Amino acid sequence: MQKAEDIDVAFRSLHGGVEGLIVFPEGLLWTYRSHIVQAAREVQLATIFGYRGAVEMGALMSYGPDLFDLFKRGAGYVDKIIKGANLRISPSKSRQSSSW
Numbered sequence: 001m002q003k004a005e006d007i008d009v010a011f012r013s014l015h016g017g018v019e020g021l022i023v024f025p026e027g028l029l030w031t032y033r034s035h036i037v038q039a040a041r042e043v044q045l046a047t048i049f050g051y052r053g054a055v056e057m058g059a060l061m062s063y064g065p066d067l068f069d070l071f072k073r074g075a076g077y078v079d080k081i082i083k084g085a086n087l088r089i090s091p092s093k094s095r096q097s098s099s100w
Helices: 004-014 027-031 033-042 053-057 067-082
Strands: 020-023 046-049
Touching: 004 033, 020 033, 027 033, 033 046, 033 053, 046 053
Parallel strands: 020 046
Antiparallel strands: none
């Protein structure tokens, strides 16, 4: 895909042949996410995106990292480094979370 019109062509070719669509978190697809969500809704095609923002626009679901949390944690590490902390990341200190 190179432009928004290509999305419409792709969805017309998918109509009736598939039951769902996984949209990977790739730059061009993310740029046209609202167009993809709208096209999928028009043909009643379930979509799964890599980021949460598309769900807030109407996609069925997302499965991927919480970018806000990642950036917030990253900023915390940068702040500690700037203040002179000697950071050593160990498996026991790493945190995994899930928002179900």
